[in-house]
Amino acid sequence: MYAAIDIGGTKIAAGLVDGAGELLARHERPTPAAEPMTAVDDLLAALTAEPAWAEAVAVGIGSAGPIDAAKGTVSPLNIHAWRDFPLAARVADRTGLPVTLAGDGVAMAAGEHWRGAAKGRENVLCMVVSTGVGGGLILGGRLRPGPSGNAGHVGHMCVELDGPPCPCGARGCVEVIASGTAIAARAVSEGWQRPGGGAASEATAAEVADSARAGDPIALASFDRSAKALAAAIAGTAALVDMEAAVIGGGVAKSGELLFGPLREHLKEYARLSFTRDVTVHPAALGGDAGLIGAAALVRDVEV
Numbered sequence: 001m002y003a004a005i006d007i008g009g010t011k012i013a014a015g016l017v018d019g020a021g022e023l024l025a026r027h028e029r030p031t032p033a034a035e036p037m038t039a040v041d042d043l044l045a046a047l048t049a050e051p052a053w054a055e056a057v058a059v060g061i062g063s064a065g066p067i068d069a070a071k072g073t074v075s076p077l078n079i080h081a082w083r084d085f086p087l088a089a090r091v092a093d094r095t096g097l098p099v100t101l102a103g104d105g106v107a108m109a110a111g112e113h114w115r116g117a118a119k120g121r122e123n124v125l126c127m128v129v130s131t132g133v134g135g136g137l138i139l140g141g142r143l144r145p146g147p148s149g150n151a152g153h154v155g156h157m158c159v160e161l162d163g164p165p166c167p168c169g170a171r172g173c174v175e176v177i178a179s180g181t182a183i184a185a186r187a188v189s190e191g192w193q194r195p196g197g198g199a200a201s202e203a204t205a206a207e208v209a210d211s212a213r214a215g216d217p218i219a220l221a222s223f224d225r226s227a228k229a230l231a232a233a234i235a236g237t238a239a240l241v242d243m244e245a246a247v248i249g250g251g252v253a254k255s256g257e258l259l260f261g262p263l264r265e266h267l268k269e270y271a272r273l274s275f276t277r278d279v280t281v282h283p284a285a286l287g288g289d290a291g292l293i294g295a296a297a298l299v300r301d302v303e304v
Contacts, residue, residue: 001055002299003047003097005040006291007063007087008104009078009131012036014043015289016052017296021115023289025050036079037090044094059091059099060295062107064132069101069149077167078132100298102136102149104128104291108284109136109152110143111294112247116285123243125234126284127154128291129226129259130250133175139241143297152237155179159232177229180205180252183222187211192218209255223255227262234263235270238279249284256283 001024006013008031015026027046029039047053064076072088088099102110109126112118118126122141128134133155137144145151155175156168163172176182184203194203195210212219234246252259264281271277284290 001052001057002296003053003056003059003095004292004295004299005043005059005061005091006104006107006295007031007036007040007061007074007076007079008291009064009076012039012043013292014040014047015292015296016047016050016056017293018052019300021111021293021296023292024052026289026292031079032081034081036081037085040087040091041094044091048095056095056097058299059095059097060107060298061087061091061099061101062104062291062295062298063087063101065103065105065134065150065153067101067103067149069145070147072099072101074101102145102298103134103153104294105134105152105155106136106143106145106149107294107298108134108249108290109138109247109294110297110300111286111290112249112284113138113143114297114300115293116290117247117282118245121245123241124245124247125152125154125237125241125243126247126249127230127233128250129178129180129230129248129252131179131181133179133230137241137243139243154233154237157233157236159229159236174229174233178226178233178252180250183208183226183252186225187218187222190218190222192216192222205252205255209258212255212258220258223258224262226252227259228266230259231263231266232270234267234279234281235276238271238276239273242275243279245280245282247282247284249286249290253283
C-alpha cells in the first residue's frame with residue numbers, strides 16, 4: 001500500500017493506492033494561498049484515519065515545480081507561499097514513512113507508464129496541461145526523473161523567442177502560451193466574454209472550451225494557439241530524445257478534440273524529420289486520478 005499526494009496550484013489531493021495501482025481512498029482540498037501545508041496536514045489526517053493506512057509502506061509526492069528531489073524541497077511557480085519549502089521532510093515527520101518526491105509531470109509519466117496510455121511503450125513524453133504545464137519522460141522503458149526530479153519539464157521550453165513573459169523569468173515558454181490559465185487570459189484579452197457574465201479575472205479554460213464547442217471564433221483561436229505551442233514542444237522533444245509518443249493529461253486535456261485535433265495538425269508542421277514525423281499523441285488514460293496513481297508509482301519504481 002502506498003500513500004500518494006498530488007500538489008497543484010488549484011488543488012491538493014491525497015490517496016491510498018495498492019500494489020495493483022488501484023486507488024482505494026481519495027481526499028481533496030483547495031490549495032490555500034497563504035499556508036498550503038495546512039491542506040497537506042488536513043489530508044494526511046484524513047488518510048491516517050483510513051483503515052488501509054496501517055498497510056502503507058511509503059509516501060510518493062508529485063508536486064508542481066520546480067522541485068529539488070535531492071533536498072526534498074518544492075518551489076512551485078503557482079504556489080507563491082512555498083519557496084525551497086522542505087515538503088518531503090514535513091511529510092516524513094508527520095507520517096513516519098519514507099518519502100519520494102518528484103515533479104507532477106514526472107509522477108504523471110510514472111503513473112501512465114504503469115497503468116495508463118504509456119503502458120508498454122519504451123520512449124514517451126507525458127505532459128500535464130492544467131494551471132501550468134509539466135512533463136516527464138519514459139526513456140528506454142524506464143522513468144527518467146533526472147537528478148533534481150524535474151527532467152521533462154517541457155512547460156519551460158521556449159517555443160516563441162519574443163513571446164509573452166513567463167512567471168519563471170523567461171519569455172515564450174510553453175506554459176505561458178498553452179496552460180489553461182493562458183487559454184482563458186488570452187481569450188479574455190481578445191474580447192471573449194464569460195457566458196452569463198462574471199468577472200473576467202475568474203474565467204477558466206473550461207468556460208472557454210464550452211464557447212469553443214459552440215463555435216465562438218475567439219475561443220477556438222485560443223485553443224488553437226495552445227495546441228500549436230504544445231505541438232512545437234512535442235516536436236522539439238522528439239528531436240532531442242527520439243521518442244514514439246506523447247501522452248497529455250490535466251484539466252485542459254479534458255477538452256478533447258478542441259485541443260487534440262489542432263495539436264495533431266500542428267505537429268505535422270513541426271515534426272518533419274524522418275524520426276519525428278511518426279510520433280503519435282494520446283490523451284492520458286488515468287483521468288483525475290493520474291496524479292495520485294503517479295505519485296504511488298514513484299514509490300513503486302524506487303522499490304523495484
